[in-house]
Amino acid sequence: xxxxxxxxxxxxxxxxxxxxxxxxxxxxxxxxxxxxxxxxxxxxxxxxxxxxxxxxxxxxxxxxxxxxxxxxxxxxxxxxxxxxxxxxxxxxxxxxxxxxxxxxxxxxxxxxxxxxxxxxxxxxxxxxxxxxxxxxxxxxxxxxxxxxxxxxxxxxxxxxxxxxxxxxxxxxxxxxxxxxxxxxxxxxxxxxxxxxxxxxxxxxxxxxxxxxxxxxxxxxxxxxxxxxxxxxxxxxxxxxxxxxxxxxxxxxxxxxxxxxxxxxxxxxxxxxxxxxxxxxxxxxxxxxxxxxxxxxxxxxxxxxxxxxxxxxxxxxxxxxxxxxxxxxxxxxxxxxxxxxxxxxxxxxxxxxxxxxxxxxxxxxxxxxxxxxxxxxxxxxxxxxxxxxxxxxxxxxxxxxxxxxxxxxxxxxxxxxxxxxxxxxxxxxxxxxxxxxxxxxxxxxxxxxxxxxxxxxxxxxxxxxxxxxxxxxxxxxxxxxxxxxxxxxxxxxxxxxxxxxxxxxxxxxxxxxxxxxxxxxxxxxxxxxxxxxxxxxxxxxxxxxxxxxxxxxxxxxxxxxxxxxxxxxxxxxxxxxxxxxxxxxxxxxxxxxxxxxxxxxxxxxxxxxxxxxxxxxxxxxxxxxxxxxxxxxxxxxxxxxxxxxxxxxxxxxxxxxxxxxxxxxxxxxxxxxxxxxxxxxxxxxxxxxxxxxxxxxxxxxxxxxxxxxxxxxxxxxxxxxxxxxxxxxxxxxxxxxxxxxxxxxxxxxxxxxxxxxxxxxxxxxxxxxxxxxxxxxxxxxxxxxxxxxxxxxxxxxxxxxx
Numbered sequence: 001x002x003x004x005x006x007x008x009x010x011x012x013x014x015x016x017x018x019x020x021x022x023x024x025x026x027x028x029x030x031x032x033x034x035x036x037x038x039x040x041x042x043x044x045x046x047x048x049x050x051x052x053x054x055x056x057x058x059x060x061x062x063x064x065x066x067x068x069x070x071x072x073x074x075x076x077x078x079x080x081x082x083x084x085x086x087x088x089x090x091x092x093x094x095x096x097x098x099x100x101x102x103x104x105x106x107x108x109x110x111x112x113x114x115x116x117x118x119x120x121x122x123x124x125x126x127x128x129x130x131x132x133x134x135x136x137x138x139x140x141x142x143x144x145x146x147x148x149x150x151x152x153x154x155x156x157x158x159x160x161x162x163x164x165x166x167x168x169x170x171x172x173x174x175x176x177x178x179x180x181x182x183x184x185x186x187x188x189x190x191x192x193x194x195x196x197x198x199x200x201x202x203x204x205x206x207x208x209x210x211x212x213x214x215x216x217x218x219x220x221x222x223x224x225x226x227x228x229x230x231x232x233x234x235x236x237x238x239x240x241x242x243x244x245x246x247x248x249x250x251x252x253x254x255x256x257x258x259x260x261x262x263x264x265x266x267x268x269x270x271x272x273x274x275x276x277x278x279x280x281x282x283x284x285x286x287x288x289x290x291x292x293x294x295x296x297x298x299x300x301x302x303x304x305x306x307x308x309x310x311x312x313x314x315x316x317x318x319x320x321x322x323x324x325x326x327x328x329x330x331x332x333x334x335x336x337x338x339x340x341x342x343x344x345x346x347x348x349x350x351x352x353x354x355x356x357x358x359x360x361x362x363x364x365x366x367x368x369x370x371x372x373x374x375x376x377x378x379x380x381x382x383x384x385x386x387x388x389x390x391x392x393x394x395x396x397x398x399x400x401x402x403x404x405x406x407x408x409x410x411x412x413x414x415x416x417x418x419x420x421x422x423x424x425x426x427x428x429x430x431x432x433x434x435x436x437x438x439x440x441x442x443x444x445x446x447x448x449x450x451x452x453x454x455x456x457x458x459x460x461x462x463x464x465x466x467x468x469x470x471x472x473x474x475x476x477x478x479x480x481x482x483x484x485x486x487x488x489x490x491x492x493x494x495x496x497x498x499x500x501x502x503x504x505x506x507x508x509x510x511x512x513x514x515x516x517x518x519x520x521x522x523x524x525x526x527x528x529x530x531x532x533x534x535x536x537x538x539x540x541x542x543x544x545x546x547x548x549x550x551x552x553x554x555x556x557x558x559x560x561x562x563x564x565x566x567x568x569x570x571x572x573x574x575x576x577x578x579x580x581x582x583x584x585x586x587x588x589x590x591x592x593x594x595x596x597x598x599x600x601x602x603x604x605x606x607x608x609x610x611x612x613x614x615x616x617x618x619x620x621x622x623x624x625x626x627x628x629x630x631x632x633x634x635x636x637x638x639x640x641x642x643x644x645x646x647x648x649x650x651x652x653x654x655x656x657x658x659x660x661x662x663x664x665x666x667x668x669x670x671x672x673x674x675x676x677x678x679x680x681x682x683x684x685x686x687x688x689x690x691x692x693x694x695x696x697x698x699x700x701x702x703x704x705x706x707x708x709x710x711x712x713x714x715x716x717x718x719x720x721x722x723x724x725x726x727x728x729x730x731x732x733x734x735x736x737x738x739x740x741x742x743x744x745x746x747x748x749x750x751x752x753x754x755x756x757x758x759x760x761x762x763x764x765x766x767x768x769x770x771x772x773x774x775x776x777x778x779x780x781x782x783x784x785x786x787x788x789x790x791x792x793x794x795x796x797x798x799x800x801x
Contacts, residue, residue: 001162002157002159002241003157003240004158005155008175008179011179012176012188013188014179014183014185015185018035024179025160025175027470028178030160030166030169033159037154037156038152038240039126042126044098045092045099045147046144046147047091047144047147048092048119049088049143050065050086051066051067051068051074052086053085058111058113064113065077067119069092069144075117076115077116077119078110078115083132089136090135090136091135092119099125100126101124105117105118119134121135122135125147138232151236157240165451167452171261173261174261193374193378195378195381195388199387199388201222202392206277209280212302212339212342213302214337215337215396216278216337217335218373219377220330221330221332221386222329223329227326230247230383231383234251238254238258247324249266249324250266252379252380253265253376256372256379260372260375261365262335262368264333264376265312267318267322267324267334268324268330269331270328271322273306273308277304278305279305280302281303281310282299283298284297285303288320288321290317300346302315309321314336315338315357316346316354333376338364340363343360344361344532345361345532347361349537364449369393370391399451401448404443404458405444406441406459406463411424411459421440428442433447433462434447489694496570500596505598505600505624507567507568507570508568509569510571511549512543512572513539513542514549518543519541519548521644523545523644525575528541542574544574545597545685547597550567550569550681551675551681554681565599565600566601567599568599569597569598570688572592572595573593573594577591594688594689595685595687597684597685598683599683601681602615602616603616615679618650621682622664631697632656632695636655638655638723639652641653645667646665646666646668661687665682665683666681667681667682703771705774706775708768708775709766709768710765711763711765712766713761713762714799714800715759715798715799717758717795717796720795722762729745736786738782738786739787741770742783743769745764747763747764748763748765766783768783
């Protein structure tokens with residue numbers, strides 16, 4: 001929010017300078033982001049009146065002006081501005097003056113005519129970029145006045161960086177209320193004027209949606225002059241607050257919003273047929289707004305309708321159908337309370353930058369609507385003339401201001417200092433809070449403008465702000481130092497990240513909000529968790545998998561001519577689960593597990609001369625996964641299964657020690673083609689908690705006996721997976737003590753006579769090693785035969801001759 005210091009001091013003028021005032025506001029939570037001078041420094045510039053003007057004898061575009069600068073003697077100034085005219089008050093830079101550009105004014109001759117000074121435009125004074133003519137000053141100024149004093153150019157422009165909960169400070173009144181509470185100065189709140197009601201005209205209003213509009217007030221004003229000039233003091237304040245003056249009626253509405261925080265709307269009464277109806281929009285309805293943008297509305301957007309025509313988007317922006325123009329003579333003034341929940345997110349959905357919507361979605365004071373509407377009416381009658389009708393005020397459904405209890409002991413524990421009840425009571429009194437005492441407890445009823453006071457901690461924060469954060473002593477915490485040794489078997493998130501980084505993966509952090517198409521295509525999730533207020537239209541649902549973000553990272557890098565990408569992410573996913581109860585960080589009905597996912601695309605190895613380039617495949621990524629698991633990789637199993645995002649023949653469900661922990665596989669060709677990737681990435685996604693425990697090292701004595709290696713080739717049905725054969729061999733080894741000498745089994749060759757052959761040949765390599773003695777051939781042959789018998793009995797395998 002931007003505003004001039006002079007406007008703020010008209011409401012609250014503490015006896016401190018502007019720098020100290022900015023510091024006090026910042027320390028109270030209203031961060032002053034910028035405090036810049038309104039005008040750059042200059043000297044020797046005064047108000048002057050052009051008394052007469054004549055053509056330059058030697059130049060067609062120049063004119064010779066006789067100027068009264070208040071010194072008693074007329075000055076001759078040569079000027080080329082097109083708007084120079086007799087009787088006009090303009091800035092004059094006298095001889096010796098210095099302008100913001102650094103230019104020093106001296107006597108000069110212009111085409112043979114002496115010029116004793118310079119008449120200035122707004123750009124030459126650094127006030128704006130307007131260089132079309134001289135800066136025209138108000139007629140009530142006197143020649144000879146110092147321009148900086150006459151126009152209050154020594155003003156400071158404050159820019160507040162407000163947090164979303166402090167909607168009450170989106171106005172001069174709100175900030176002034178804070179300044180008065182912080183400094184103890186008087187708050188000059190003008191009394192609501194008594195508007196003379198001279199006509200009895202009313203406009204019927206039907207509020208059909210109490211969950212949209214809680215209060216609606218308005219009045220008819222006839223016979224206004226919309227072409228009346230906006231007073232200079234209103235224009236000046238609007239411009240210094242970053243608003244562009246438009247016309248008297250619009251400027252008054254904007255002025256009331258900035259000064260009082262009360263968004264209002266002015267309807268052209270002659271362009272309204274019948275009364276007004278406040279309701280929710282119907283799907284498919286459209287409305288042309290004041291910015292000439294036509295929007296298609298949905299059923300969760302509020303509208304104001306008149307005679308079957310939509311007149312405005314409730315609480316956000318008015319429509320063209322009833323907008324005031326310079327020919328408007330009769331108006332209807334409207335001020336209402338719109339429920340914040342009914343406005344939240346709608347301006348961003350339609351990409352609207354609406355000052356009214358910015359305030360209403362945060363909460364606007366609903367108790368002072370009649371007073372503010374009277375003040376606005378008085379300004380219109382004073383500036384534009386006209387006759388006012390009676391004020392209609394409908395109270396439909398206002399928020400209940402529930403009392404909030406604050407315990408003095410709790411306040412002391414949170415702040416770390418003890419304040420007595422009188423000090424706390426004084427803080428609440430300075431803030432204008434209504435409260436009562438029950439022992440050491442304060443029961444505070446939040447004001448209608450403060451939508452941020454809901455729990456005990458909110459009141460404690462108010463006490464800390466007004467007491468002063470800088471007055472709270474800086475004491476280090478005192479606590480016994482207990483050394484807590486983390487379990488050696490814990491493989492925390494940092495260790496997981498380090499392990500994957502060591503495997504040549506780079507970490508990414510993606511949004512938890514994703515495109516709905518990702519959930520449907522990659523996860524088969526037809527009912528994702530939707531966001532009520534998405535930050536962008538395409539990021540509308542919560543992710544239930546990390547794969548979509550990683551694939552988007554790969555696609556983005558591929559489009560930027562990267563040929564090899566290996567990325568991973570450790571983060572939460574979100575899925576519906578009715579068994580999850582509400583509590584702590586948990587949300588009822590939503591499971592939020594932490595997942596670890598990685599994706600590899602491009603060559604398996606970085607380009608080099610020693611290895612032939614080949615695309616990364618399933619087994620490359622499986623090796624990285626086994627490296628991540630370390631000793632626990634012995635318990636990893638891959639079971640063929642289908643996943644919506646993965647290739648049906650190149651994907652597997654991952655099981656660790658018999659528990660399903662995730663998926664591994666190549667992306668389905670359909671999705672690789674959709675991402676415009678020449679070949680498919682390989683990804684895995686795991687339950688991070690399942691892989692966060694490591695096996696504690698158990699030392700074993702090394703055998704000194706030689707190792708015996710045997711190869712075994714067998715025929716089995718082509719449909720028998722290798723994993724089932726390996727499970728059979730391990731079961732036989734565990735059941736037969738004589739087979740304890742079998743140390744390892746590897747599959748090193750697969751062969752079949754033709755692609756359609758019913759059987760295939762598997763070649764196994766077996767390692768044997770005795771513990772206390774060298775193995776004899778008969779022992780080894782017995783072990784080989786026992787393993788072959790197990791495969792024959794369970795899977796019908798036969799020895800390949």
